[in-house]
Amino acid sequence: MAKKTLAVAVALVVVSLGACSFAPPYHAPATAIPTHFKEAGPWQTARPADRIEHNGWWRVFNDPVLDRLEPQVAAANPDVAAAVARHDEAAALLTQARAGLFPTVGAEVDVERDRQSARRPLRGVDQPNVYGSNTLELGASYDLDLWGKVRNEVKAGGAELDAASADLASLRLSLEASLATAYFELNGLDRQAQLLDDTIAAYRRALQLTVSRHNGGIASALDVSRAQTQLESAQAAAEDIKARRALFEHAIATVTGVPASQFSLEPATATPHVPHIPVGIPAALLQRRPDVAAAERRVAAANAQIGVAKAAFFPDISLGLAGGFQSDTFSPWLAAPNELWSIGPDLMMTLFDGGRRAAVVREARAQLAENGADYKATVLLAFQQVEDNLALLHHLGDESTRENAALDAAQRTLALSMSRYRDGVVSYLDVVTAQTTALTTQISALELHTRRLKAAVGLIEALGGGWSAQSLQTAAAAAS
16 A cells, blocks of 8 residues: 555655746736827728738739749749748657657667687686577657756747748848839839930930021020930930849849849839738737737747756656567577566756856856847837838828929920920020920939839748748648
8 A cells, every 4th residue: 555655655756746847937028018000190001901912012002013923032032942941840840849748769780799708707617608699679758847947948949930931021022122112122123214315305306496496597506416415415314214124134133033034024004002001009010910920939949958957967767678688599589488577767967067058048048038038129120111111102292292292383384485495485405304304304203113122022021921920820730
C-alpha cells in the first residue's frame, strides 16, 4: 500500500512539474492608439461594405496592364523567393523544436572481432585474448521537460514562424507597391510625352507662321528666334521624358523578375483614376499591417526565450530504456540467455558555469525589451504613414481642383495671345509667355495626378494592402 501511495505521489509531482514554465506571462506591448485618423476628413469616410482585397488590392485602379504585372512579383521576384526560403527555414526550426516533445528511439547493431593485450592488467585464465562481440540493441529516451524548456522553445519557434509569414507578406506588399508606384510614374511620363508631342506639333505650326510673317516683313527675326527656341526646348524635354521613362521601365522589369534588356511596355494611353480607399478605424491598423504583426510575434518569441534561459538553472531529467542481445557468436545470438537491458532516469545539472546562465537570462530579457521597443516604433511608423498619405490625398485633391482651373485659364490666355499675334496687336514674346505658362501648367497637372495615384498606393500599403492577422492564425492552424 505504501509503494502504491508513493507511486501516486511521484506521478502527481511529475504532472504538476510538467506544467511548470519560467516564461513570464505574455502581453503585447501597450501602445497608444488614436480614436480616429486626423487627416481623414469627410471626403474619406468609409462605407460599411468597403474593404481592400487581400489578394489583388491593385484592382481598385481598374488598370489591365497593372493587373497583368502585379502577379509576377510573387511568381518571379527573387527577393520574394528568398523570403519564402526564410519562412521554410523557420518552419523547419519549429519542427525541430517540436521533436523535443516526443521520445527519441534508436537502434544499434555492432558486430566486431576484438583482441586484448596479453599483458593487460587483471588478466585471467578464463579471459581469451581474441573474442567476438555481437550486439543488437534498441533504446528510447524521453526528456520530461519539467521546467518547460522544450515547450517554450516550441512557443518561440511558432512565434518566429508567424513572424516569418508576416515578413513574407510585408515584403510582397512592399514590392507590389513599388511596382504600382513605378508603373504610375511611367504612365504619367507617357501622358507627358503625348502632351509634348502635341506641343511640338503646335510649336512647329507657330514657327511656320512666324517665318511666313517674317518673310512678309510683318514679324522680326527676333520672333522667329523665339519660336525656334520654344520648339527646341520642347523637343529637348521630350528626350528627357524618354530617358526617365526608360529608368522606370527597367525598375518594373527588375521587380517582376525579368532582365531589363528583355522587358518593354507599350506607351500608356488610358488615364488611371484615383480610387476611394476605405481607411477603417485606427485600432484595426494593428491587425492589418504585416510588419506590425511580425514585430509583435518577435516580442512573443523573446518572451518565451526567457523561459528557456531560466530552465537552464534546473536539472535536465530524462527517462531511458534499452534492451537487446549480445553474444560472442552469431549462433545462437538472438536468444534469451544473451539478452541485455537497462532502464532508469538520467539527471544532469550544471553546478558552476561562471555566470554564463545568468548572462543568458539577462540577454533574453534585453532582447525582449529591444523587440518591444521595435514593436512600438513600428506601430508609430504605421500611423505616421497612414496620416502622411491621407494628408497627401486630401490636399493634393484640393490642389488638383485649383490646378485644373489654372490650366483652363492658361489655355484661354494662349489662344487669345495667338489670335492677337496674328492680328499684329502683340509681339511674339506674349505668345512665348503664354505657351510656356500653358505647357508648365499642363505638365504640373499631369504630375499632380501621378502624385495622387502614388499617394493612393502609399495609403493602401500603409493600411496593409488588405492583409489581416487572421492569415497567421489560419497558417498556424494548418501547420499544427
